[in-house]
Amino acid sequence: MAESSEEPKVSLRLFIDEEKNKVVLAEASKAFVDVLFSLLTLPMGTIIRLLEEHRESQPITVGCFSNLYRSVAEMGIDNFKTDVCKHILLHPRSVRDLQYKRLMLNINPTEVKLFKCPISCNFYSHFSTSRCQCGSSMNKEFQEPRVVPVASSIQNDVNGVFIITDDLKVAVRSTDVVLNELKSLGSGDISKLREMLVYIGFEEVLTLLECMFSSKAPLTNTFLNKQTFQGQGVTKVYETLSPCMETNGDTFLTLDVIVRKQDMEILYVECGEDFVDLLFTFLAVPLEYVVGISGNSCSFVCIRNLIRSFKDLNAAEVSTSKSAIHHFYTCQKQLLNIITDQPPLYHRYNYYSLKECSGSTPLILIDPEGSGFVKRETKFTVSDDLIVTAMNSSSPICLLQKFQIHADDLEVQQISTSKTEATSLLRASLVTSSALKTSLRNLILKNPEEEI
Structure with missing residues (x-):
C-alpha cells in the first residue's frame, strides 16, 4: 500500500529493554487501540488480500485460507453464478464496515x-450489473442516507491512555499494571528502559497484523526487528485439534472422498456446489470468531490476548459462541453459530425537509441473487489443503498423476458430514495445512473390504 504525504498517523510510545532488544510495554491512545481491535473484526478473506498486497514479492500463507482465496481468484468467471459473486468473495464485506x-x-x-x-x-x-425483479438493469445510482456515527469499540467511560504488552494484552494505564508487567518480564530496573516514540500508518498496521500470526512478540518484530520479516510469509502450522465441543448429528453434506489405501489418508474430495459455497463463506467469517473456535493453539496467543482484552474493556460485541457475517454471504448450508445480518431498509425522504415521505414503501435489497456463489449442478475437487478446482477445467487423471500412486492403491468412499464437521473444518483451516484430513478423518471407514 503506497504511502502519501497526507496519510494519517497514530503515535505509539514504546518502552524498550535495550539489553534484550525487546519492547517491554507500549502506551497508546484510544485511537490506536480502536484500530488494533478493529483487526479482530476483519473477514479472513480481507486479511489474506491485505497481507498479499503488503508482501507482493512472496505469497502469504495463513493455514488453508490463502489457498481458498487464491482458488476464488484463479477460478473462471463462468463457474460463478454472476461476476458479483466472485467480486464479493475477493473483497469480503464486514458487518463492521460503518x-x-x-x-x-x-x-x-x-x-x-x-x-x-x-x-x-x-x-x-x-451493484450496477444487477437486474431488478421487473427485468430492468439497476443502473441508477443514488446516495446512501446519512448514517449516525457508530460508537467507539471501547465504552465511552474508558478513556485516557492504554498499556499494551508485547504479546498484545491491553489494559487501562495504571501503576499497578505497569509494575506487574515489568516484574513478570524481569525488567525491574526501570533506568535501563529506553523510550521511543513511533508514528504508525497503514504499512505499520499491516506489518503488525502479519506479526500477529507469525510471532509471539509482534510489537518487537514490527518496530525493532523489521528486517526479520522482510520477504517472509506467515508460517504454515501443523497441529492436532481437540475435538469440537459442538455436536450436531444431522447429515449436512455428502462427499466423495478419494482415499489412499495404505494409510487411509484423504487426498481430495469430489463435491457439488453446496460444499464449495460453504468453503467460500469461510472468507467472510471474522478473525475473532475463527480464532475463538480454534482451541488452545499456541500459534495465536497474541490474537487471543487481544480478544480477551477487548472483552475485559467491555467492548461492544466480541462473541465466542455466535458471530455475524454480512448478508451477502447467505448459503444453503450455513455453519453452526454463524448468522447473517439483516440488510437495511431505506426509506424515501423529502429532499428539503429531510422527513420521510408519507406512505413511502421502503427500498428492499435484492443482493445477492439467491444464495450461494458458484453455478448450480457444478462438480468440484477440493484438495486436503483446500485448493478448489472446477472439474470442467481439470481432468481427474491429471489430478491423480500428481500423487504418483497406482490406481489399485486408491479407493472412493462416500461420507456424510454434519455441521459439527463443518465447524471443525473451519477450525482446521486456520491452524493446519491439512484441513480435510484433520476434520474428516474420523468419518473414513478403515479397511472396509476386511469388514464385509
Whole structure:
C-alpha cells in the first residue's frame, strides 16, 4: 500500500529493554487501540488480500485460507453464478464496515454504492450489473442516507491512555499494571528502559497484523526487528485439534472422498456446489470468531490476548459462541453459530425537509441473487489443503498423476458430514495445512473390504 504525504498517523510510545532488544510495554491512545481491535473484526478473506498486497514479492500463507482465496481468484468467471459473486468473495464485506469509517486508520476502506431500478420499483442493489425483479438493469445510482456515527469499540467511560504488552494484552494505564508487567518480564530496573516514540500508518498496521500470526512478540518484530520479516510469509502450522465441543448429528453434506489405501489418508474430495459455497463463506467469517473456535493453539496467543482484552474493556460485541457475517454471504448450508445480518431498509425522504415521505414503501435489497456463489449442478475437487478446482477445467487423471500412486492403491468412499464437521473444518483451516484430513478423518471407514 503506497504511502502519501497526507496519510494519517497514530503515535505509539514504546518502552524498550535495550539489553534484550525487546519492547517491554507500549502506551497508546484510544485511537490506536480502536484500530488494533478493529483487526479482530476483519473477514479472513480481507486479511489474506491485505497481507498479499503488503508482501507482493512472496505469497502469504495463513493455514488453508490463502489457498481458498487464491482458488476464488484463479477460478473462471463462468463457474460463478454472476461476476458479483466472485467480486464479493475477493473483497469480503464486514458487518463492521460503518465502524471502520470512523477509525483514524482504516486499512480496509470500502466504498458503498447503491443502485436502484430506473422505473421506480422498490428494490435496490449494491451493484450496477444487477437486474431488478421487473427485468430492468439497476443502473441508477443514488446516495446512501446519512448514517449516525457508530460508537467507539471501547465504552465511552474508558478513556485516557492504554498499556499494551508485547504479546498484545491491553489494559487501562495504571501503576499497578505497569509494575506487574515489568516484574513478570524481569525488567525491574526501570533506568535501563529506553523510550521511543513511533508514528504508525497503514504499512505499520499491516506489518503488525502479519506479526500477529507469525510471532509471539509482534510489537518487537514490527518496530525493532523489521528486517526479520522482510520477504517472509506467515508460517504454515501443523497441529492436532481437540475435538469440537459442538455436536450436531444431522447429515449436512455428502462427499466423495478419494482415499489412499495404505494409510487411509484423504487426498481430495469430489463435491457439488453446496460444499464449495460453504468453503467460500469461510472468507467472510471474522478473525475473532475463527480464532475463538480454534482451541488452545499456541500459534495465536497474541490474537487471543487481544480478544480477551477487548472483552475485559467491555467492548461492544466480541462473541465466542455466535458471530455475524454480512448478508451477502447467505448459503444453503450455513455453519453452526454463524448468522447473517439483516440488510437495511431505506426509506424515501423529502429532499428539503429531510422527513420521510408519507406512505413511502421502503427500498428492499435484492443482493445477492439467491444464495450461494458458484453455478448450480457444478462438480468440484477440493484438495486436503483446500485448493478448489472446477472439474470442467481439470481432468481427474491429471489430478491423480500428481500423487504418483497406482490406481489399485486408491479407493472412493462416500461420507456424510454434519455441521459439527463443518465447524471443525473451519477450525482446521486456520491452524493446519491439512484441513480435510484433520476434520474428516474420523468419518473414513478403515479397511472396509476386511469388514464385509
